[in-house]
Amino acid sequence: MIEILLVIFVISLSVALIGALLVSWVLSISFGKVLLAFAPGGMEAILLISVLLDIDPAL
Structure with missing residues (x-):
């Protein structure tokens, strides 16, 4: 069971990284801002990380 969850996590993180890289390159926005906006998770977690x-974030 843990293997399936790990695979799902790696896939979602890879999609977020590739998507953020492409968007930051095309739109000339900071990679950190775009990655934070593309990261899987809840809005409250994203906002807390952005404050810290x-x-x-480029929402």
Whole structure:
């Protein structure tokens, strides 16, 4: 069971990384901002991370 969850996590993280890389390259936006916006998770988690890292997410 844990193997399936790990595979799902790796796939979702890979999709977020590739998508963020493409969008940041095309739109010339900081990779950190775009990655934070593309990261899987809840809105409250994204906002908390953005406050802690002092990043304005590109939502």
